[in-house]
Amino acid sequence: MKDLTVVGKSLPRVDAPAKVRGEALYSDDLVLPHMAFGKIKRSPHAHALITSIHYERALALPGVLAVITGEDAPTAYGIVPQAPTEYALAVDKVRYAGEGVAAVAAVDEETAEEALERIEVEYEVLPAVFDPLEAMERPDVVIHAKAKNNVMYEGKQEFGDVDKAMAASDFVLERRFKTSYVNHAFLEPHSALAHFDANGFLTVYSSTQIPHYLHRTLSLVLALPMNRIRVSVPAVGGGFGGKGEVASSELCAALLARKTGRPVKVTYERSEVFAQHKGRHPxxxxxxxxxxxxxxxxxxxxxxxxxxxxxxxxxxxxxxxxxxxxxxxxxxxxxxxxxxxxxxxxxxxxxxxxxxxxxxxxxxxxxxxxxxxxxxxxxxxxxxxxxxxxxxxxxxxxxxxxxxxxxxxxxxxxxxxxxxxxxxxxxxxxxxxxxxxxxxxxxYTLYMSYKPHSSALIRVDTEGGITLYTGATDIGQGSNTVLPMIAAEELGVEASEVHIISGDTQLTPFDLGSFASRVTYGAGQAVRSAAQAINRKLYEVAAVELGVRADQLISREGRIFSRYEPVRTLDFTAAVAKYIDARGPLSAMGHYSPPRKGMKxxxxxxxxxxxxxxxxxxxxxxxxxxxxxxxxxxxxxxxxxxxxxxxxxxxxxxxxxxxxxxxxxxxxxxxxxxxxxxxxxxxxxxxxxxxxxxxxxxxxxxxxxxxxxxxxxxxxxxxxxxxxxxxxxxxxxxxxxxxxxxxxxxxxxxxxxxxxxxxxxxxxxx
Amino acid sequence: MKDLTVVGKSLPRVDAPAKVRGEALYSDDLVLPHMAFGKIKRSPHAHALITSIHYERALALPGVLAVITGEDAPTAYGIVPQAPTEYALAVDKVRYAGEGVAAVAAVDEETAEEALERIEVEYEVLPAVFDPLEAMERPDVVIHAKAKNNVMYEGKQEFGDVDKAMAASDFVLERRFKTSYVNHAFLEPHSALAHFDANGFLTVYSSTQIPHYLHRTLSLVLALPMNRIRVSVPAVGGGFGGKGEVASSELCAALLARKTGRPVKVTYERSEVFAQHKGRHPxxxxxxxxxxxxxxxxxxxxxxxxxxxxxxxxxxxxxxxxxxxxxxxxxxxxxxxxxxxxxxxxxxxxxxxxxxxxxxxxxxxxxxxxxxxxxxxxxxxxxxxxxxxxxxxxxxxxxxxxxxxxxxxxxxxxxxxxxxxxxxxxxxxxxxxxxxxxxxxxxYTLYMSYKPHSSALIRVDTEGGITLYTGATDIGQGSNTVLPMIAAEELGVEASEVHIISGDTQLTPFDLGSFASRVTYGAGQAVRSAAQAINRKLYEVAAVELGVRADQLISREGRIFSRYEPVRTLDFTAAVAKYIDARGPLSAMGHYSPPRKGMKxxxxxxxxxxxxxxxxxxxxxxxxxxxxxxxxxxxxxxxxxxxxxxxxxxxxxxxxxxxxxxxxxxxxxxxxxxxxxxxxxxxxxxxxxxxxxxxxxxxxxxxxxxxxxxxxxxxxxxxxxxxxxxxxxxxxxxxxxxxxxxxxxxxxxxxxxxxxxxxxxxxxxx
Known part of the structure; x- marks a missing residue:
């Protein structure tokens, strides 16, 4: 445990120099040929039926390429897939002021904004409620038909005998607390760029914490197989949970890209970040x-x-x-x-x-x-x-x-x-x-599955060196620095020797995403086990070269040697070359599944x-x-x-x-x-x-x-x-x-x- | 052999729709933030000593970022590495009219061109020779000091006894032929975009047939370790051998990127393609x-x-x-x-x-x-x-x-x-x-090596489906279509189910490159063996599911079944999911090494x-x-x-x-x-x-x-x-x-x- 050479040492983030120099590319920095710009028209009413949407005047504006409404994506989704309540754009009614009701793609942002003005939405305004205590006592306000008294879900648990224990307590204190309605306030607003290639394959570049859930939701909402969609994550300017759910920006970009046949980027204004919200529950x-x-x-x-x-x-x-x-x-x-x-x-x-x-x-x-x-x-x-x-x-x-x-x-x-x-x-x-x-x-995953929550692939060659492929996504928390450190520690090389490819549903193996503080622990174990598998392969040839048993070998500071005879060593790079000459190309995967403990x-x-x-x-x-x-x-x-x-x-x-x-x-x-x-x-x-x-x-x-x-x-x-x-x-x-x-x-x-x-x-x- | 479902069927190229629609991105289509443009100053003389180069006036021109000359890259290289004769830019002397003597990076192409005019090169003109027969008889013309009589290399072989066989022949014909000086005339000129990231890692996007040799040569000429360089190949508009050697455009782009700290793109004019040449030997x-x-x-x-x-x-x-x-x-x-x-x-x-x-x-x-x-x-x-x-x-x-x-x-x-x-x-x-x-x-490789000439990695998951990683490079010959067909045939799926990632020294495993008609045969075998390895893994779980021996299983049309009992089947996707649940993530590599036959x-x-x-x-x-x-x-x-x-x-x-x-x-x-x-x-x-x-x-x-x-x-x-x-x-x-x-x-x-x-x-x- 204490014999560590990389882990435990403070290293500057690998992404830091680019960010300091302003060179990191965030989603909104990306530009594709013929890219169009998407904007979302939002409801001024907190609760209202949509009686009609007229967008002919918007389409007539030169430079406007397409308009979509809730009708273009009538499938509901939700991060908890058993309870889908959300739509790319409101279907039939709006439930908060700022909810998207239509979206437009145009050749530039100004035209898109002007087009929004030309979309006419007629509403039948409904009574609204903004306080949860009041919401439970307002039968005249029905936000979702299925939620009686506007209670989305009620849960009860008891472990032990609370009443008895309270009665037996020497002192009992009771208080009532209220917490406030706060937003993550990440610096980078939501931004997504969607592109259908000429073969109908969809790529979405997005500022998301969880490429996998975006991947699933795009598949659901656009009715496309998951293997016809790729989600790729550029630099992310913070998420803090707020980019862990699919945003309308992502779905609207994809829907508009499909409708226009052009790449479409949707980047939120700050006010839209607040409308998208998903911040802390009061x-x-x-x-x-x-x-x-x-x-x-x-x-x-x-x-x-x-x-x-x-x-x-x-x-x-x-x-x-x-x-x-x-x-x-x-x-x-x-x-x-x-x-x-x-x-x-x-x-x-x-x-x-x-x-x-x-x-x-x-x-x-x-x-x-x-x-x-x-x-x-x-x-x-x-x-x-x-x-x-x-x-x-x-x-x-x-x-x-x-x-x-x-x-x-x-x-x-x-x-x-x-x-x-x-x-x-x-x-x-x-x-x-x-x-x-x-x-x-x-x-647990949010949907029923027994697959590993994280997987990692390490490929080593004599040219590009060590490449670590992980679906884990660096959202600013530093996983692109930490995961190579874990691989490097196990492989006995410097962290800078490990190139990381991360956060891409096509290029990298499966990972559940960046949430619940799971990346270092979960993806880290996947990375470590992949590195251990690489070592096992290298030790087979190193043992022959060094004339010692493979199970006595360790890797440190670029060399492989017996823990009992550290004088004779084989360079890591030499071991790689020998392995490849003798056995062929070198790669290994590792994975991590949490222990599962049922409780009926x-x-x-x-x-x-x-x-x-x-x-x-x-x-x-x-x-x-x-x-x-x-x-x-x-x-x-x-x-x-x-x-x-x-x-x-x-x-x-x-x-x-x-x-x-x-x-x-x-x-x-x-x-x-x-x-x-x-x-x-x-x-x-x-x-x-x-x-x-x-x-x-x-x-x-x-x-x-x-x-x-x-x-x-x-x-x-x-x-x-x-x-x-x-x-x-x-x-x-x-x-x-x-x-x-x-x-x-x-x-x-x-x-x-x-x-x-x-x-x-x-x-x-x- | 005849039981083929994918191989042998004509399929349109996967890249065809994008090319037909003008959506394919070639190297020159790429744009990076703050990208500068590089241009090369070329010698008007066919043979001359360079006595001085003055470029102060070029640097003084607003918008000019850097000038380089042969001094910036004094290491000679060559596609046959035992005989390096070439430089990024001429060192000390020029040997043909059109040879590069200096290069400039500027904020736009016009400024770069104007800067070229301001570079003053003084030459001492030497006698020149343009005919090989004459060249061997002109001791006054010494193109390379080491090449006596201007003969770069003389080779002799005799197998059997030719004189005796000629004497015994009933008829002997003797003739003298001359062939001409022709160029490949590929449609896309050479183009390279080089970029050092904030960590000093170099990426070169280039229209090359052989990312590996470019990778090696960049390492040599720029004195950078290979694992600090990535070569990535966008769409290529033909090579026909002419893009099988490193071009000055590639080296100058990288050298200028290093000097300016900005991405630099060098795209040739057609006349420069002829100067770079490397066409057929008369x-x-x-x-x-x-x-x-x-x-x-x-x-x-x-x-x-x-x-x-x-x-x-x-x-x-x-x-x-x-x-x-x-x-x-x-x-x-x-x-x-x-x-x-x-x-x-x-x-x-x-x-x-x-x-x-x-x-x-x-x-x-x-x-x-x-x-x-x-x-x-x-x-x-x-x-x-x-x-x-x-x-x-x-x-x-x-x-x-x-x-x-x-x-x-x-x-x-x-x-x-x-x-x-x-x-x-x-x-x-x-x-x-x-x-x-x-x-x-x-x-053989052009340098001494026993490593496999091609390797391929296939990764399969329940989300993105089948991803094939290959270093083989599609230069317009269609390998991005053919290699997925080979994988698909072996895996028993449709070719469109196989996503290919190709031609990238960091993302994809080693491949020698696209030359010598080696890709379908060599990379194809690597792909096939990777697919076979995937099948072996899947058959282990499929055998359990189907209750048959794994060695009796085959894959066809999306299903796995016993060749003796084709009624009971397991879907390929179900087998993948079961494998991943039980064993973890699924990937395998394959490789190809040619038979080696020594002849002393x-x-x-x-x-x-x-x-x-x-x-x-x-x-x-x-x-x-x-x-x-x-x-x-x-x-x-x-x-x-x-x-x-x-x-x-x-x-x-x-x-x-x-x-x-x-x-x-x-x-x-x-x-x-x-x-x-x-x-x-x-x-x-x-x-x-x-x-x-x-x-x-x-x-x-x-x-x-x-x-x-x-x-x-x-x-x-x-x-x-x-x-x-x-x-x-x-x-x-x-x-x-x-x-x-x-x-x-x-x-x-x-x-x-x-x-x-x-x-x-x-x-x-x-």
Whole structure:
């Protein structure tokens, strides 16, 4: 394990030089001959029947090539294929303001935009609803015919006997939390370029996290066999879950390309990114936690109403993920969940970094802090007493093979001076702690399948060297750097020797995609096993050359040698040449399938199942301006268990990105919806995200850890670190001003109001 | 063998729709961001020392990005790497008018051209020589210091005892032939686009037949490791051997890209294609053939002086190929060869369709016709008596595994009515016959290596279907259609189900390239063996499913079943899914290495070695206008032995292309060189090639044949059919007007002069 030469060393990203120099090509940078531009006409109404669409005047405009409407693609789809609710363009009715109703292809963007103006859509406006609680009580508003009371899905779980455990608890705390409507705010808007070649074969270049699901959906919606479609992913400017679902841009580009016979590119305006959305579900959460006098958690009872917006998306998955999140990172012997995902007439919510975890984590970690105070314990001690360890199995039957969560808590507390500072800082200054965890991949595909979730092909020749083909997609998270490092470690060469071809459904072997923090762990194992298979082949000839047994050989620093006799060596390149001369060309595949663990009879229970989990603890210091209510995050001390980091620099980047993203959501990010359902701030001017001047000092530590089930011991690091961010800030604010905030974002206005209320003797929980 | 479902059916080329619609992207169609344009400054002198190059004024021109000269790339290279003579740009001296001396990169082509004008090159002009015979006798002209008497290489071979056999022959004919200086005249000029990415990795998109040799040469000249370079081949508009060597355009694009830090494209003007040249070697051939009274060939004595132009190129190879060509397609028990390749101050000659064969074939087939006449035999009978058959080994130890040459002669004679017409047509009408053959690949790489000459990778998944990766390059000859057919036949699916990725040194496995008619035979075997390996894997799971032995399974029409029990079947796609679920991802490689047969002590003897050979016979009818000397080729009856044709439509295309190309060279194609060494007709306006109105009726037949050593029995068809074209026309002209022409091209002027001479009683052999 410790004998590593590539893994564990910080390497700059392979894509960094091109990005720094502005040379990386994103989807919108691509140009094909005779390319046309597609634009989407969007509904001004939040809920309305489409009574007619007239587009003759648009077609008459010189330069306009085609118009499509929902009729051109009447097949519904959904990322959860059992519950298809979405269309490329609205069919018969619109369910949110900004929904696409028609699309046009023209010779340039200006003409396409002018054509949109000439499309006349007649609507019969319907009553609309924007709040999930109200939506359940408005029989006059039927967003989807199948969803009674606008409840898309209701889920219930109980493990153990919650009522009994609550009754037996020494202290029970119950609170109601609300989280806000936030967008991923990735820098690159959705963009897709579709092209049918002269043989009718469709290629779609798109900024997607999951080429495979786009591939499947294109096949479904365009009624084309999958093997007549290729999805290829250029450089991606961030996804964070928002590019994990198919976007109308992708389908409209393909449909318009088919209709016009020309390549068609559709790139969203920022306002369209907000309309496409699929951001974080606003939640109304009622949580009840019972503990013993010693601070040992006895039971958690959790009711969650998720605001789904207009369509299905990842909704069911998110709902059950929120359920799963109460079982970790603390031992919870009894747990109950009741969740409802509710339709509203707003852009659809979906997957966003830390999917399903961020909201309940905010609730639970806020409450643990208050419980500790109530019990007269340090919140740190309370967490430590309940923290899970390696080998733990949750009451919901989720197995945690390896966990260094306690080490995370200890490290964060120690490095931040938490114990010395908590409750002792001057007025307006506060410190807060929180823990968190996240899955490292999932046990299941979204459709029934037993195929490997990741596969990788390595081909080695004496000319081009080592080529790694992987369907895993670098969406900015750095997999094109990390996966070659894994191959290089196993092959005993430098990472720069491994050329990666990735994210292309035709050129590269199958991979499920970049979501659920699965790439390093899952695709990494596929890559490692492919490299091991290459080594086995090379060792057969190297053993003959070196006169030693093949099973004693190892590869290090470009040479192959016996671990018992490292003096005699064979160069890696010489071994490759000898293999090829004697045996023929050299390639091997590797793959990864997660362990599958059935659990009959419990609704949604397996949703939280993952092969392993990453953990994180954070201590955050804030300063609250008592005059303005402004919060300044001064410092975040993070300690993370991501197993053995493959590329520590990349882990640091993930941690810093998570902290900044969580901070924005904690303090100011929120999509505002007008009374007519139109978004009030769908731009990066009006939708505020943290900028460089907001970023706190960050002290992040990767705790010593090694997951033996993982490729070189590596687990996730992209979603775990966002989990504690919001509650750590909320707890720090509470420490600073003595007010417990129960609603996000915790804006300066809310703080000022709270300070005013506090001074006038009102409730301190808001 | 006959149980074929895909192979043997005519399929339109996969690239045809895109080409017909103008959608295919050739190298010059490619555009990269910030791309600059490169142009080459060329010498006006045929032989001169470069005393200085001043380019400050060029650099001062706004929009000029860089200038390079020979100093930027001082490493010599050559397609035959043992004899490097060439440079990216002339170093110290120029050896032909049109040789590149400097190159410029600028923001647009106009600026680049203006910059060329501003580069001042001072020369010290040297005496020059343009005729190889003169070159050997001009000690004052030293083109290359190492080449004494300007002889680049002299080769001698003798097999058997030629002098003794000649003495014992009943009839001996001796003649002197001259062939002309012709260019390939492919439609797409050379074009290359080079780009260094931000990590210093070089990609060159180029119109090349041999990505591998370009890859090697870029590595040598730019002093970069091969695994830091990728060569990728877009659509190619013909090569015919001329794109089998590295062109200055490719090296200059790469050197300028390195110097400017921007992508640089260099596309030749047509005049530059003629300067780059590497077309057919003009030959001065003295041939002596001795025969018995019965027409059995006793000996051939062959002296050949090849005009090499200024540099090495394929020269040594061409020289020995001309030697090899006298050993087939007729049995020659005694043979002697003396060859010299001579430097002259002209654009370099090299490889061109039917390399080394076309010139001696013209000589030998013309002489066989005259010998038959002398012996009072039909030329057809004479050929048939001497024709080789399957299993023949030449006196030079070349083994012919399979040959249906006699069937070709019989078919061509029968379908054309040759025996009825020969010598009996009205004045001015004539009919001529000729035979020919060509290699199907070579036994050796141009550098020492034991690696497979072709490799192929097939990957099958349940999403993208079947992907075939091959380094073989489609240069317009149709390999992207034929290779998927071979895979499809073996896998039992339709050809359209096989996606091909080809001609890319990074994406695809190693292949030697598209030359020497090696692709269908060599790459085809690699593809077939990869497909067989896929089948072996699938049969393991299919056998379990079907309850039969794996070795009884076959694949046909999308299903797998026992050959003894064809009722129970498993769909190919179901077998793939089952394999992947149970075993993991599915891929396999195949490869091809030619048999190697050493032959010690005989200079150049192995050069003609090939794993197998294609054969062709042609009968051509012409009409000679006795007033103008104009020859109209009325009809060509061709019968070819290409083994089992994979795609008969494609074979027909090769035959027709060969006939038209040979016809142009027989009758009018010739590069004219002025007294100062400058080309007089370096354009497709002045250099005449056949057009649609010149094309004769062509009746081509693929004779029944099957080479068991070949993939589905297939041999070459791209170079064999050009071999008989010129002598068949010459023989037909001789039949029409009674004049034997010994020099190419046989222009109207020469014919008129010959008719005049004949009428005045002069010699009839010209």
């Amino acid at each position: 939640c109304v959460m009622e949580m009840k936690i019972g503990v013993s006098r010693e601070g040992i958690i006895q039971a958690v009872d959790f009711d969650n109403i998720l605001d789904g917006g207009a369509y299905g998306g990842w909704g069911i998955i998110v709902l059950f993920y929120t359920a799963a999140m109460i079982h970790l990172p603390y031992k919870v012997p009894n747990a109950r969940f009741h969740g409802r995902r509710v339709y509203t007439n707003k852009p659809t919510t979906g997957a966003m970094r830390g999917l399903g975890g961020v909201q309940p984590r905010f609730a639970m970690e806020s409450m643990l802090e208050d419980i500790a105070k109530e019990l007269g314990m340090s919140p740190y001690d309370l967490r430590l007493r309940n923290a899970v360890e390696s080998g733990y199995t949750t009451r919901s039957n989720v197995y945690v093979p390896q966990a260094e969560f306690k080490k995370c808590l200890e490290t964060a507390a120690e490095r931040s001076g938490y114990l010395e500072k908590q409750g002792k800082l001057p007025p307006g200054r506060g410190i807060g702690m929180a823990g968190g965890y996240y899955i490292s991949g999932t046990a 009879g419990v609704q949604g229970a397996n949703i939280g199942q993952s092969p392993t989990f990453g953990f994180s603890a954070q201590v955050t210091e804030v300063e609250v301006d008592l005059e303005t209510g402004q919060v300044k995050v001064l410092k975040v001390t993070e300690a993370g268990d991501c197993g053995q980091p493959i590329n520590p620099m990349s882990v640091e980047g993930q941690v810093e990105g998570s902290i900044v993203m969580g901070m924005g959501q904690a303090l100011f990010e929120e999509i505002k919806v007008g009374s007519d359902g139109r978004l009030l701030n769908p731009s990066l001017h009006d939708y505020k995200i943290p900028t460089a001047i907001d970023i706190p000092e960050i002290d992040s530590t990767i705790v010593e850890s090694y997951d033996p089930s993982a490729p070189f011991g590596a687990k996730e690091s992209g979603e775990g670190p966002i989990q504690p961010v919001i509650p750590a800030i909320a707890n720090a604010i509470c420490d600073a001003i003595g007010v417990r905030f129960l609603e996000l974002p915790i804006t300066a206005e809310k703080i000022l109001q709270a300070l005013k209320d506090k001074n006038s003797g009102k409730s301190v929980s808001l | 030959c001065v051939m003295e041939m002596k053939i001795g025969v018995s009274r019965e027409g059995i060939i006793q000996a051939v004595d062959f002296d050949n002086i090849l005009d090499g132009g200024a540099y090495g190129g394929w020269g040594i190879i061409v020289l020995f190929y001309t030697a090899a060509m006298i050993h087939l397609p007729y049995k020659v028990p005694n043979a002697r060869f003396h060859g010299r390749r001579v430097y002259t101050n002209k654009p370099t000659t090299g490889a061109m369709r039917g390399l080394g064969g076309v010139q001696p074939r013209f000589a030998m087939e013309s002489m066989l016709e005259d010998i038959a006449k002398e012996l009072g035999m039909s030329p057809y009978d004479l050929r048939l008596r001497n024709a080789v058959e399957s299993g023949y080994t030449t006196r030079s130890n070349v083994y012919v595994p399979q040959a249906e040459f006699k069937k070709c002669l019989e078919t061509a004679a029968e379908r054309s009515g040759y025996l009825e017409k020969q010598g009996k047509l009205p004045p001015g009408r004539g009919i001529g016959m000729a035979g020919g053959y060509y290699i199907s690949g070579t036994a 002590g005989v200079q150049g003897a192995n050069i003609g070695q090939s794993p197998t050979f294609g054969f062709s016979a042609q009968v051509t009818e012409v009409e000679v206008d006795l007033e103008t000397g104009q020859v109209k080729v009325l009809k060509v009856t061709e019968a070819g032995d290409c083994g089992q044709p994979i795609n008969p439509m494609s074979v027909e295309g090769q035959v027709e292309g060969s006939i038209v190309m040979g016809m142009g060279q027989a009758l009018f194609e010739e590069i004219k060189v002025g007294s100062d060494g400058r080309l007089l007709n370096p354009s497709l306006h002045d250099y005449k090639i056949p057009t649609a109105i010149d094309i004769p009726e062509i009746d081509s037949t693929i004779v029944e044949s099957y080479d068991p050593s070949a993939p589905f029995g297939a041999k070459e068809s791209g170079e064999g059919p050009i071999q008989p074209v010129i002598p068949a026309i010459a023989n037909a002209i001789c039949d029409a007007i009674g004049v034997r022409f010994l020099e190419l091209p046989i222009t109207a002027e020469k014919i008129l002069q010959a008719l005049k001479d004949k009428n005045s009683g002069k010699s009839v052999s010209l």
